[in-house]
Amino acid sequence: MTPPDPDTPLFDVDTPVALTPVERLLALADLYTQHNDAIDLLFTGRAPLPPDAYVSSSHRLERETLASIKTVRQQHLPAVEPVTSAVVRLTQTAYLAGGATRYLAAAQQAVPAEDAEERRPDPRRGFGQYLRLARELTALAPAAIVASATQIATRLPQRARSTTTLPALDTAQRGALLEVAQGHVAVTGQYSERGYGHTVPVPVDALRHLEAQGLLTREPATVPPLFPHGPSRDRVRLTALGITVLSTVINTVHIPGPPAARPIPAPAAAGTARAHR
CATH class of the missing domain: 1.20.120 (Four Helix Bundle (Hemerythrin (Met), subunit A))
Structure with a gap:
């Protein structure tokens, strides 16, 4: 190959x-x-x-x-x-x-x-x-x-911050942007069902509003179904504008912080994977 x-x-x-x-x-x-x-x-x-x-x-x-x-x-x-x-x-x-x-x-x-x-x-x-x-x-x-x-x-x-003019966003919309950025949101159909977030609720109305503003987009059928033989889901992603907007408000949205990081050695080479059976 x-x-x-x-x-x-x-x-x-x-x-x-x-x-x-x-x-x-x-x-x-x-x-x-x-x-x-x-x-x-x-x-x-x-x-x-x-x-x-x-x-x-x-x-x-x-x-x-x-x-x-x-x-x-x-x-x-x-x-x-x-x-x-x-x-x-x-x-x-x-x-x-x-x-x-x-x-x-x-x-x-x-x-x-x-x-x-x-x-x-x-x-x-x-x-x-x-x-x-x-x-x-x-x-x-x-x-x-x-x-x-x-x-x-x-x-x-x-000098290292974005100067983009921000649209008006409420707390739920900012939280939805953050959840999308973390790869936590997938939907089925045209937002006909709820979005799935991990740390905060993700109201479908907020997702629709953000998509209408050009801050979100959906990648059809890129996420496996929730259950066998179920429908594939669409990954909700930030657009270029969505990335810029979130970058300007990201420190105003609560996100549970992970514990302080400590240096770790690089992972073992793939050749040792058999030991994990």
Whole structure:
């Protein structure tokens, strides 16, 4: 199989060319959400992309995370809590993305024959096990990145902030934007059913209003169903404008902070995955 090109993106993010540090982090969180959704679809028996595309995607996540850390450090922020923990947490995320890349590379070498009877990967062995391990390493990345962006935003100098004129948003709408940024919101149909958030309620009316303002968009059928044989769900994502708007209000929205981050060693190479059976 042809080795993946690490410079070929699996996903594109609808963002402006010039990004502030917080905007860049929000766009990065969105990339992780799309990556995780794509792997989740593999477990439902859907594989719209070639195996090497997932390796390229994971490698890109690691590279983009390191680039975002560099951008934050260039702001010469004070070495105080919670900024230092935010940077360490981003560094941990980069390490985990590197580990996920290795697991996905191992999965690529273990792809079952095209005529295999089992269409859904078995998460306990071979190809499916490598996929599961890779997915676990990036599972919490969107929320961790958004939490770090929130902490960094409180210390950014004015020159590094967006100057976009803000639309009027109430508390529920700001909370909905934050939930979407963390990859917590998926819906079925045309918002005919409720959205699913993790830390705050996500009213469907708020989602409709934000989409009408051009702050949200939906990616149809990119999230697996909630139950077997159920309908696929649409991932709700921030648009370029939504990223910019949230970046300007993110430090005014409550988000439960994770515990202070501590350095951790890089994940074990994919070759050791068999020990996890």
